Amino acid sequence: MRSKEGDDTESLSLPVDLIIEILTKLPPRSLSRLICLSKLWLSIIHGKYFNDLYLTRSSTRPRLLLHRYCHDTRRSHYSSLSSGLSLGDSITLPGCQISPPVRGLICCVDHDSSIVVIGNPSTGQFLTLTDAITDKIFFGYDPVNDLYKVLSMYFVHDIDGSVVLEKSQVLTLGGAQESWRVIECKYPYYPGTQGICHNGVVYYGAWSNLTDRRSVVVGFDLRSEEFSLITLPEDVQIVSRFESDLVRYNGKIALVNVSLTRKFDLWVLMDVKKHEWSKYSVVAPTCDFFRCRGTIETGELIFEQLYFGDQFSILYYDPKQDKARRVDLERSGDTTSSGRKLFVDHVESPMFLPRKFIH
Template sequence: MNLPVDILVEILSRVPAKSLHRFRCVSKWFNCLICDHQFQNKHLGHAKSCTRDLESKRLITRVDGLALSFSLSSTYNNAFTWRPNYVSDNKRKSSTFMLVNCPSVNGLLCVKLGTFDKLAVHLWNPTTNELRRLPNSSLFLGEETYDPCDEPIYGLGHDSANDDYVVVRMIMRSPNSMVIKFEVYSLKNDSWRLIQLQPFSYASFRQDEYFNCQSLNSRFHWMVLDDNRDDISYVIVSLNLSNDEYKEIPQPNYQKFSIVDVDYTDVVVLDGQLCVYIHYFGRSFDLWTMKDYGVQQSWMMMLSIPQHDILASLNLDTSWLGHVQFLPFYLFENGDFLLKVHTGERKDIMVYKKDKKVLEASILGHETIGRSYVYTETLISPNQYLTPAPLRIVKNLNRVSRDRLIQYVS
């Protein structure tokens, strides 16, 4: 059986990324195809459109110093199989691994690797275990940056206009947490550049355990404090990855509140939409979503969970009012939410059943340490602009490679 090359490529673009990565050793044709940037984007499009395929969407977290992940499909049958994600700098085993405070984009994650006193930021694809060490910044931060409150905030995004992956680095100084420097890293150029946002007089709303910088529509989004008005208020700021312009995003018409009434609030991207969650002290946890990006009237409340219902689901008494925190980071197709729940010193990953209005018991069986993110298994390489695979090699498919290919996909 001889299938046209276009059909074979179409078939392979629907094969799970983990399997395709293993198939690179089948032939040179296979290897060239899987490493090709256009094919990786084609495969990414299919992977992102398969909303029902929870097996290819994985939760990654750090337990006992190790990076572990499991598929989201296991959240309903409790058959958890932890998959260790091994990270190497190609020279020696890294002694320290940390997830940087920004969510995954197209299967890529920002991580810090190295020795405890010297960590370097890398782009990492946990599916293929490919790493790209980001070059050192030209900015000297000074010894005072060892203060945890002054550690830079990072964001990872995709600039669709230039088909480039971008990392933003926001550097602040205490005591007012004012952002004084913005750096942007381009994967295509493999370099950092300093950008000027004028005038930018906001104070950063620091929540390192939460998701500070969210990427959507080729823009970064994060929550800041505007103390230049009569009353201090929260503001959503967006930064355009293509032209470095920033603007405020209109917020929901939620009940006006004082800053002292809010335990915490932040932005998050769920199901491709910008969301705001607010935890009112001792009252409720509210989640809003912007159905039409940039349109203030399109904000709608997705859910509001009374604080007492939260405590009841966790079997906690009223003494815990104000001491339980929710961090939503994935929306299932049926409306359920995956959340990180903080109760005192304990951090668990749990599922909120929207129909039953209850929290399921911890789905991990482990206490998580540090940050947790959901990523989609993709072939996107952090080294794609170093050694691009020419598509013409893929098109020159010989008979031997075609027969071997048919054998593996049939």
């Protein structure tokens, strides 16, 4: 299609629409090699139209994302898993604190070096955001303005020993700002779960008062950059960051606590404005120690193994048909891994992360 490198006068044997159709069926790492073919292919693959089309189609076949943290190297390893549970593309990033994937991108922080990293497991690329003095990081996407944002929070101990929020900062990827921007949060709280981005809002569980550990869900609107508090049902508590988490349940946000028995409850947020929750009681198909990670597009509940030896197990459970299937993943000699965590609804993204992604 071209006579020599750099020649953009190639005679196309295929219309552009058909080329785009073909490219959307290729894996992202193959696309990274095709951008060298010509300026036309480069402009197509890097274009917003192609990226949005690719993500739309990827969302119909979401994958699982497996995170492994190595304590010795203080680095995180991410691998995507197909529906057949075969390990796909992977990426290695510094740091241990992570945020769930957002439209194919992930975010993690290395507290020792104050570095926040944005990565794309599908392309193997990442970019580094410096000058992030932070204790907690949350990552989300504003669909109205088509912007990714990172929320960073720093906490200090007050004179009475309580933990208070010292500073909240936001950085917009691809926005007009050049550095972290301080924003105001009028609510005292300390985050207790991971954050989940849903319809332009990042939700996470928190304790609004560490003295009596009153539990709430915080919502951070990525468009207005304002915080709100959502009350939980009476007697529903966030136990700890190891035992409580927010997950996706059939397209909604839900709070789940680790249970030492087969029975556990999912508290599903039905109405954000009215603070209405519904309880769904589930009896897991095993008495082993598994943690619920939410549902996938088939309606199956996904469980990850809490304690593991030579292998890591994933459990799929269909509550309607009361059927379960278990898949064991080998550790592949990763003897220094100090923990693993599974994320659902990860999609392959063709987005490239050059330095100019942050203006």
